[in-house]
Amino acid sequence: MREAIAQRLSATGNASALELRGVSRYFGALSAIEDVTLTVGAGERRAVLGSNGAGKTTLFNCITGDHPPTSGTIRLFGEDITDFPPHERIRRGLRRTYQISLLFGGLAVIDNIYLACRGVARARYSMVRPRRDDAVMQAAFDLAHAVHLDDVEQTPVSELSHGQQRQLEIALALAGAPRLILFDEPAAGLSPTERRDLITILRTLPDHIGYIVIEHDMDVALQVSDQVTLMHNGRIFREGSPDEIESDPMVQEIYLGTGPDHG
Amino acid sequence: MSGMQPGGPRTAAAWLLGLILLLMPAFAGDFVLFQIFGWAFILGMIALSLMFLAGYGGMVSLVQMSVAGCAAYMVAIFGDSAITQISLGWPWWITVPLAIAIATLFGTLAGALAVRTQGIYTIMITLAIASAFFYFTRQNYVVFNGFSGFNGVLPPPLFGVDWRQPVPFYYLALFFAALAYFLVLYVSRAPFGLALQGIRDNPRRMEALGFNVVMHRIAAYAFASAIAAVAGVLLVWLNAQVSPGTAGIGPVIDILIIAVVGGLGRPIGPFIGAIIYVLLRTFALDFLVSLGLSGERFQLLIGAGFLVIVFWSPDGVLGLWDRTRERIASRDRQRSPLYRAIRGQTGGPA
Ligand SMILES: Nc1ncnc2c1ncn2[C@@H]1O[C@H](COP(=O)(O)OP(=O)(O)OP(=O)(O)O)[C@@H](O)[C@H]1O
Ligand SMILES: [Mg+2]
Numbered sequence: 001m002r003e004a005i006a007q008r009l010s011a012t013g014n015a016s017a018l019e020l021r022g023v024s025r026y027f028g029a030l031s032a033i034e035d036v037t038l039t040v041g042a043g044e045r046r047a048v049l050g051s052n053g054a055g056k057t058t059l060f061n062c063i064t065g066d067h068p069p070t071s072g073t074i075r076l077f078g079e080d081i082t083d084f085p086p087h088e089r090i091r092r093g094l095r096r097t098y099q100i101s102l103l104f105g106g107l108a109v110i111d112n113i114y115l116a117c118r119g120v121a122r123a124r125y126s127m128v129r130p131r132r133d134d135a136v137m138q139a140a141f142d143l144a145h146a147v148h149l150d151d152v153e154q155t156p157v158s159e160l161s162h163g164q165q166r167q168l169e170i171a172l173a174l175a176g177a178p179r180l181i182l183f184d185e186p187a188a189g190l191s192p193t194e195r196r197d198l199i200t201i202l203r204t205l206p207d208h209i210g211y212i213v214i215e216h217d218m219d220v221a222l223q224v225s226d227q228v229t230l231m232h233n234g235r236i237f238r239e240g241s242p243d244e245i246e247s248d249p250m251v252q253e254i255y256l257g258t259g260p261d262h263g
Numbered sequence: 264m265s266g267m268q269p270g271g272p273r274t275a276a277a278w279l280l281g282l283i284l285l286l287m288p289a290f291a292g293d294f295v296l297f298q299i300f301g302w303a304f305i306l307g308m309i310a311l312s313l314m315f316l317a318g319y320g321g322m323v324s325l326v327q328m329s330v331a332g333c334a335a336y337m338v339a340i341f342g343d344s345a346i347t348q349i350s351l352g353w354p355w356w357i358t359v360p361l362a363i364a365i366a367t368l369f370g371t372l373a374g375a376l377a378v379r380t381q382g383i384y385t386i387m388i389t390l391a392i393a394s395a396f397f398y399f400t401r402q403n404y405v406v407f408n409g410f411s412g413f414n415g416v417l418p419p420p421l422f423g424v425d426w427r428q429p430v431p432f433y434y435l436a437l438f439f440a441a442l443a444y445f446l447v448l449y450v451s452r453a454p455f456g457l458a459l460q461g462i463r464d465n466p467r468r469m470e471a472l473g474f475n476v477v478m479h480r481i482a483a484y485a486f487a488s489a490i491a492a493v494a495g496v497l498l499v500w501l502n503a504q505v506s507p508g509t510a511g512i513g514p515v516i517d518i519l520i521i522a523v524v525g526g527l528g529r530p531i532g533p534f535i536g537a538i539i540y541v542l543l544r545t546f547a548l549d550f551l552v553s554l555g556l557s558g559e560r561f562q563l564l565i566g567a568g569f570l571v572i573v574f575w576s577p578d579g580v581l582g583l584w585d586r587t588r589e590r591i592a593s594r595d596r597q598r599s600p601l602y603r604a605i606r607g608q609t610g611g612p613a
Binding site for chain 2: 064086091102103105107115120123125127129175
C-alpha cells in the first residue's frame, strides 16, 4: 500500500498539485473559511472531514473560483491561479463535482457528458454538428460506460435515480484529462452497493490523477485517501495519515459529538 | 421544423409549406409578394436573431433592430443613394460585406456591454444602446444625414435582374430567410448552440466544465447580429430608403413583440410572429377606417393583439400550437427547449 502511494507520487513529478496560502473567504461579515494553508501533492488523494458548516464546500468553491477567495493565494501545479476565472482553472486539469447535483436536467445523460468533454476540448464554438464517430462524442460514450450509465445514455437526467445522478456528477468531473478532482460528498445518499461502486471508481483512477474528497462517512474517507484534513469553523485543525487521524483523541471527541469549542 | 420525424405528418407539412412558398409568385400578386412576404421575411430574420439570443441564450436583446438599421445605413453610406454628397458609391461587393461586418461588430460590442447583466438589466442596457443609435442617427448630419436619412438606395442589378421587382425580391428575401432559419436550426445542435443552451440553463456548471460563459455569450451576439445585419441590407433595398425611424424605438419594440408573439421556443416562431405583425399592420388600417375610426390607431390594435396573445400564451403562438397538439396527443411530459433542440430529430414533442 505505502509503496503504491510512493510510486504514484514519484510518477507525477515534483510540483505540488495544489498550494493554498492564507486563503480566507468572507460572506459579508461571516468568515466561511479563514487563513487556510494547505498543500496537496500531485497524484495525492486526500479526504477532508468536518462538521456541517465547517467550510469544506467553501474551500472547494475557492479552489475552483466559483467563489474566489477574499484573500490568500492559490497555486495549481505551480501556477498562481488566484485571479483566474473558473473555466481557466478547469482547462488546466482541475475538476469538481457538486454536493447538490448541478446537471442539465432536460438533457439526456450522453449530452451532459458530451458537454463536459467538449468544455475541456477545443472547438467549443464549433458550428458543425458532432457525428457519432466524432472523437469527443466517442469519449463521452466511453465515459458513460466507465460510470455504468450506458443503459440510460439517452434518458433525460431528470428521470434518473439519485444514485445515477451522483454517478453522472462524477462522470462530468472525469471528462478530458483531469489532474486534480474535487469531489464534494460523492457518497451522500448512496445505497451500500452504489457506495462500493464509488469506492471502486475512486480507487481505480489512474495514478497521476489526484483528488480531494469531502466525506462525512469516516469509513469511506479512510478507504480512499492517503491523507486526511480535518476542518472546523472554517479552519484546518488536523492533518495526517488515516491511521493518525483515526487514533487522534481530538478527532474521536468530535466524532463522538462533543467537538472542541475553539475558533 | 426542429421536431419533424422522417415521413411523419410534420415533415409532410414542412414540405407543403416549402412548396407553397416556392410557388407563391404563381398565384400571389405583387403587393402580397413584396409588401407582405418580402417585409415579413426580413422582420422574421431580425426577430430570429432575437429568438436565438433569448430562446437559446436567455438574453433578451433589444438592439437587434438597431443592428439591422446600422447595416442599412452602411449600405446607403458606402454604396449609392440619392444623397450623393454623402454616399461614396462603392460597388456592392465591397459595400454589402462591409455593411454586414460593421453592423455585426456593432451588435457584438453591444453584446459585450450587455452580457454581464441579467434579465431586466439586459433589456434596459440594450434599449439604451438602441435609443442612443436612434438619436445619434437623427442628430448626425455629416455621416447619417440626420432626420431625412437616405433615399434612392437600390439593390445592384446583378445577373441583369432588377431585384426590386416583386418576384425577384420575393425570392431574394425567401432565400436569405430560409438560409438564416436552417442555419439557426443547425447551429442549435452544434457545440456552439448546445453550449449556449447549457449556459442559459446552468451558467455556473458550464464554467466548471471549462466553458468561457462571458465569451460564449458575446459570440452568440456576434452570430445573431450577423443575421440581423443581412436582414438590414434587405430592408434598405425593400424600402429603397433608411432613416432614423427605421430603427426608432417603435420598430425596436416591434421586433420584441414579433418574437414573443410568434414564440421564442423555436426558430419558426419569429417568422410566424412577423407574418401576423405585417398582416395586422397592413390591414388593421383599412379595417379601422372601415369602422369609421382613425387609421392611425393601428398600433392600438397591434398592442391589443400582443396583450391577448401574451395573456393567453406566454410562449406565443408556437406555445399555443404546441399545447393544443399536446392535449390532442395527451402527451404528459413537458421537455425543456434544450432537450428538444438536441433530440428533436429522433422524436419527442418538439
Ligand atoms: N454563498 C454563500 N453565501 C453566504 N454564506 C455562505 C455561502 N456559502 C457558504 N456559506 C456559509 O459558509 C459557512 C461554511 O459553509 P460550507 O458550505 O462551506 O460548509 P460545509 O463544510 O460544506 O458544510 P456541509 O457539510 O453542510 O456541506 C456556512 O456558515 C455557510 O452558511
Ligand atoms: Mg458542503
